[in-house]
Amino acid sequence: MIAFSGCQKLLDIKPVNSMMPVSVKDYESILIGGYPRTDYYFNTELMTDNAYANLNSGNAPAKAHEPWFVWASSMLADGVKTDAYWGALYKSVFYANTVLDNFATRTPLPEEKELYEKVKGEAYALRAYSYFYLVNWYADVYATANLQLPGVPMPLTAVDVNVNTTNNVRQPIGVVWKQIVSDLNEASVLLAGKSATSRFRFSANTVALFKARVSLFMGDYQAAIESATAVMDASPLTDLNGIQAYIDSKNSPSQAFTYDFGFIDTDYNKEILFFTGGKANNNLFYYNAAAFKPTEELLNLTKRYGHLTDYRQYIFESWGIPNTIDGITKGLTMYCMYATQSRDSYYIGMKASEAFVTRAEAYARTNQGALAIADLNMILQKRIKTANYVPLKMADFADNDAILKRVLEERRVETAFDAGLRWLDLRRLGKPEIQHSYKNGVIYTLKKNDPRYLLQIPPSEINNSPDMPVNPR
Secondary structure, three states, X not given: OEEEEOOOOOOOOEEEEEOOOOOHHHHHHHHHHHOOOOOOOHHHHHHOOOEEEOOOOOOOOOOXXXXXXXXXOOOOOOOOOOOHHHHHHHXXXXXXXXXXXXXOOOOOOHHHHHHHHHHHHHHHHHXXXXXXXXXXXXXXXXXXXXXXXXXXXXXXXXXXXXXXXXXXXXXEHHHHHHHHHHHXXXXXXXXXXXXXXXXXXXXXXXXXXXXXXXXXHHOXXXXXXXXXXXXXXXXXXXXXXXXXXXXXXXXXXXXXOEOOEOHHHOHHHHHEEEEEEEEOOOOOOOOOOOOEEEOHHHHHOOOOOOOOOEOOHHHHEOOOOOOOHXXXXXXXXXXXXXXXXXXXXXXEEEEHHHHHHHXXXXXXXXXXXXXXXXXXXXXXXXHEOOOOOOOOOHHHOOOHHXXXXXXXXXXXXXXXXXXXXXXXXXXXXXXXXEEEEOHHHXXXXXXXXXXXXOOOOOHHHXXXXXXXXXXXX
16 A cells, blocks of 8 residues: 655665555554564574574575674675664664554544554554664663663654655663553554454564563563463463374474474464564574574473473484584584474564463562462473473472573573563573684673663664764673
């Protein structure tokens, strides 16, 4: 309905060949075009402790990925002014604002009212979602001491896109988070009771899950518990014991998940509530000889009960044999969530298990250890082979800190490579030191509380807003 192309400015968008939308249905078409259709987070996985470089694979790391893995001062190549992540997210903001601007003065026809509310609710959710990632990529973490620090520019209208291309101001972190909460509350009211359209669009359930995520990041643990509970009631976990018959039908476990059949192609797919960010086929970590791989530390978290007792091991297991050429070139890990040949797969933006680990963490952080353990058991009972499953109990943990540690480990496994959450979690969990071994054995270190935990404001924005503060380096 409206076509846009890139420009070297804040939103990286500019109307160039438009037809005037008229009906609510027209604006629904606009909004659908505003959902992110390309990667806007996956490269951040390279900055985490979930990734290592397997330089024995024979495949050289792509030059564009190297700055992320070594935490360069800027992730952009020399001479590149625009940041694709910044541009993609502000494009979504612009589309959402376009809808909200029109709907602010529109009185829908009776037969349009339900669709009007649905599209308006999605627009609020999309704007909140975009600002959540922007403020988490380019600004410091949400904390009382940080609320007045620079956040990100926050246009709330698309009336004149050119107004939002020069002399922009980074709104304070607290202001941005307040707007995110406000938009999600609006979305919740508007989408309540309405059926989901597709897993590529926001619904009442995915907005509830996103509210749980936002509340957890803001330390509002009671709100996180309430929102997560609503999602858990609506979206139960898949019992992965159900995939055993499929695995048994193969000649060996190593043949269960291949280039034609990924873990996501099992009933596990039912847990995924929101797909986002374009095709996940051929992602950074998939191939058995890829240059970047999941860490053995991540794989080992799936082996607490022994080899092949936790079905999540199949997601990260390469079946490479140590101390052999095969084991060296493959490494011991790969990412088998997606297949690559026979069908398109899309990145996971939200799934049901996030609600379970979110509520468990909120319980642990409010000293409700027994409830946190109960949530962990609900997860593990669906992940561990029935014959090997042993429920956790309070006596297994020395104190509440030990319970929280276990919760965070389960969260790490459950959300690995989903929605950029590991990088965001590392930020909110104290910005720990991380080390990456790279070419010629050089060790790169991201120090604790390193300023590089913030991505840099792109040169295109600095050129157009010269008074805007950049992030320290």
